Amino acid sequence: MTDNASNAPSNKAEGQAMWGGRFSAKPAELMQAINVSIGFDKRLWAQDLAGSRAHAAMLSSKGVITSEDAAEILKGLDAIEGEIEAGTFPFRDEYEDIHMNIEARLRELIGATAGRLHTARSRNDQVAVDFRLWVRGACERTAAQIEALQKALLAQAEAHAETLMPGFTHLQPAQPVTFGHHLMAYVEMFGRDASRFKDARARMNECPLGAAALAGSPFPIDRHQTAGTLGFDRPTANSLDSVSSRDFALEALSAASICATHLSRLAEEIVVWMTPQFGFIKLTDAFTTGSSIMPQKKNPDAAELIRAKVGRILGSLTTLTVVMKGLPLAYSKDMQEDKVPTFEAFDALELSLLAMAGMVADLTPNAERMAAAAGAGFSTATDLADWLVRELGLPFRDAHHVTGAAVKRCEELGCDLPDLPLAELQTLNAGINDGVYSVLTPAASVASRVSYGGTAPTQVRAQIARWKEILA
Ligand code: ARG
16 A cells, blocks of 8 residues: 555554544454455446546546546556456455455555545445446346347247147147247247346436435536446436435346246246157257266256246345345445345346257257147147138037037047048038038148237248347
């Protein structure tokens, strides 16, 4: 230390140089242990440097510090950036958090001038702006990764717009759909997820810097200037709110939890489709693992892990919600507990999105197996009922009854609906003619569902085209 610190009595700790004027003894080791955050908040180094640069430039343009001092500070911050990037920066527990680590290092590099950087600023607005910048970046990255996943889904959907598969309700065969249509359902879900991150980003894009400790600053600072420099739309309008709100992170974690829920549903389907019993899809060796004891196994571990990550991510939302609940205004140290869950949630989500995009691109459907399954389980029974309504003018409830009887007869004869002899059908309703067979195949069933958003390949292709344009 070159200056202030050397004036400190020797029974003080290094880190107390920042705030220890009224202290005459070191904090207990346990106090330091519970207080220290550098181990995790070092991840905010780039945001902290950006905030400090914007602040220093503003202080100098407003004449609060001289332009010479600002230039020295900025040079020092550049040097620190170089050290961090080179891996030579001394991250030290004694300096508690990323803010004081950088300021202490600045003082070592440029001397007493470093102390001018903290004019009209507090760690409370400093951490608020750093964390907001980090969460904003996470929302941007996540939205981009979701879009990459959507593109992977679109490519498979386009290749399989006509590939038949059973559609399920209650995980029981319901009506035939196409694999492309099924994948496009996830494109819709992930589209809403991406838009939630974009909405959250727009709402959080106000700059808390300049709120200082809690009440604002007596210096002639320009909060619009620093907000603009840091890419915010405007400064936050209440200094107490600025330093004590973390709902921007809660909102991002809510969006993350919903997205993780969608990922877990797709992951579960991949796990099910991969089983030999379903045999709907194959993953290559790139996205499967073997068993150390059972040589025949090929396990979808990535899908299983993605299915599980929602626990961690929703856990983070719960953690931060409970941290914030009941906190009086303004800043309390409780809020230091905002970072670990948020970092952890976004780490898990980003990895899941990347792995899911990889897995979706990797999978190959077994079209024959899926088509055979699509026809099983009397999946075109609804088509028979609809035909009776359309062609014979039966009320739908009567048509439903006749169809139920046809299914029962199939079960007795051990055949599928398309194989039920016409004579059998005519015992149920004399008006039935062999035109009915044209609607009883899965392909005909699918092709007939041309209502907007339906599973007919023409509709699926229309939605693929719409999404291609959106994602272009
Ligand atoms: N490390 C602290 C945090 O993450 C920075 C703010 C500290 N402010 C304070 N008044 N002690 O919240």
